[in-house]
Amino acid sequence: MKKIKALLSCLTAMVLTASIFVGCGSSTSTSTSQTKADSGGKTTITVWHYFDGQQQQKAMENLADKFNKSQDKIEVQVEFVPRAELTKQFTIGLVADKLPDVGLVDNPDMASFSAMGLFADITDKMNSYEGKDQFYPGPISSCKLDGKYYGIPLGSNDLALFYNKDMLSAAGVQPPTTFAELKDAAKKLTKGDTYGLAIAAPKNEEGTFQYLPWLLSTGAKFNEIGGQAGISSLQYLTDLIKDGSMSKEVINWTQNDLEKQFVTNKAAMITDGPWIIDTVKKDAPNLNWGVVKIPKDKVFASDLGGENWGIIKGHHEAEAWDFIKFTQQKDNMNAYCADFGYIPSRKDIAESNDKITKDPIMSVFLDELQYAMPRGPHPKWPEISDAMSTAMQESFTNAKTPEQAAKDAQVKIDAVLK
Known part of the structure; x- marks a missing residue:
C-alpha cells in the first residue's frame, strides 16, 4: 500500500x-x-x-x-x-x-x-x-x-541568445558576452515598442527552464537560489524589468511567444532554443539575425x-x-x-x-x-521547479523583493530535499 x-x-x-x-x-x-x-x-x-x-x-x-x-x-x-x-x-x-x-x-x-x-x-x-x-x-x-x-x-538541445543584427548595429553595440554587457545593450536597444530583451517566465516548468541559466551562471547550483549568488540572479532579471529593458508581460509569455516578439521586432534579443530556427526563417525570411551564447556572470551556463x-x-x-x-x-x-x-x-x-x-x-x-x-536530477524536481518559477513571478510582479522571493523559494526547496 x-x-x-x-x-x-x-x-x-x-x-x-x-x-x-x-x-x-x-x-x-x-x-x-x-x-x-x-x-x-x-x-x-x-x-x-x-x-x-x-x-x-x-x-x-x-x-x-x-x-x-x-x-x-x-x-x-x-x-x-x-x-x-x-x-x-x-x-x-x-x-x-x-x-x-x-x-x-x-x-x-x-x-x-x-x-x-x-x-x-x-x-x-x-x-x-x-x-x-x-x-x-x-x-x-x-x-x-x-x-x-x-x-x-x-x-x-539547449538555450542561447538570439539577437537582431540590424538593431544592435543601429544602437552601436556588439552581441553581449557578460551580464554587464547584456544590461547595457538591453537598455540601448529598448526604444518605442521594442524591448531590449525578452525571456519566458510563466509560473511553470517552462519558466524554470528559462530561469536556470541565469541562476547557474552566478555559480549557484539548482538548489541554491536563496544564497547570495542565487538572489543576485533574480535581482538582475528583476532590474531589467524595472528599468524598462524587459517587458512585464514576460510572466505570461511562452517560448513560442518569444519567437513572435522577435520576428515582429518587439524584442531585440530573446533566449530560446534551436526548435524555433525554422519558424523564425519562415515567419521573417528577411530578418537579419544571429545567435550567441547566453551572456555570463561568473560562468557560461545553459539549460538542458x-x-x-x-x-x-x-x-x-x-x-x-x-x-x-x-x-x-x-x-x-x-x-x-x-x-x-x-x-x-x-x-x-x-x-x-x-x-x-x-x-x-x-x-x-x-x-x-x-x-x-540538467534540471536536477532529483525525484521531486516538479516541486523544486515550482518553487523557482513562483519566485520569479513574485519578484517580477513586485509581490516580493528578489531577496525575499529567493529565500522563500529556498525554504520550499530545502523541505523537498530533506
Missing part, C-alpha cells in the same frame, strides 16, 4: 509538469510488451514515445525499421502515447505490470521514474559501453540517480533539453539494450537528431557533424551544450 501511495503521489506532481507540453492524439496505443515472439522466432520489444510531430514520428519509425532490418532476432515496435497520458500510463503500468520494454522521457523526469522503480539499473552495461565517456556532461548526468545509470540520452531512453525493469532488458546501442551509432544518431532538430549528445558524433559545426547558428548551440546542465 505504501508503494502504491508513493507512486500516486509522484504521478500527481509529474502530471502537472507534463501538462505544459501536452501532445495530441489517441491514447489507445498503450498495449504492453511481455514475452512476445513473431512467427519467425523474433523477440518483439515495444518502445513508447510522446512525439506528436509527423517528422518526429516518422524518424522513430525509420529508426525501428532500420534496426529490424539490421538483424534477425529482435523486432522493435514503436507506439505513440500522448504526453498528457504517458506519465499516468507508466505509473499505472508499474503497479499492474503492464508496460513496454523501452520508454522515452523528458530528461528532468528521468529521476522521478527511476526512483519509482520503472527503469532498470544499467550501470554495469554503461560501465562496459565503449561510448560512455563521449557524452557531454549535462546529458549523461540527467540519466543518473544516486550514482547509478538508469538511461542513455536520445539527443539534446531533450529526452532519454530508459529500459523498463524486467522487460527484455538485454534486447532493449541492443536496440539502444544501435541508436547510438554515428549514422543513426545523426539521422534522427537532424529530424528532431536536436544535437547528438555524444561529443565524438556532434563535433564531427559538418551540418552542425559549420552552421553559424547550430554551431553556437553545440558550443553551448558543454555548459548545459
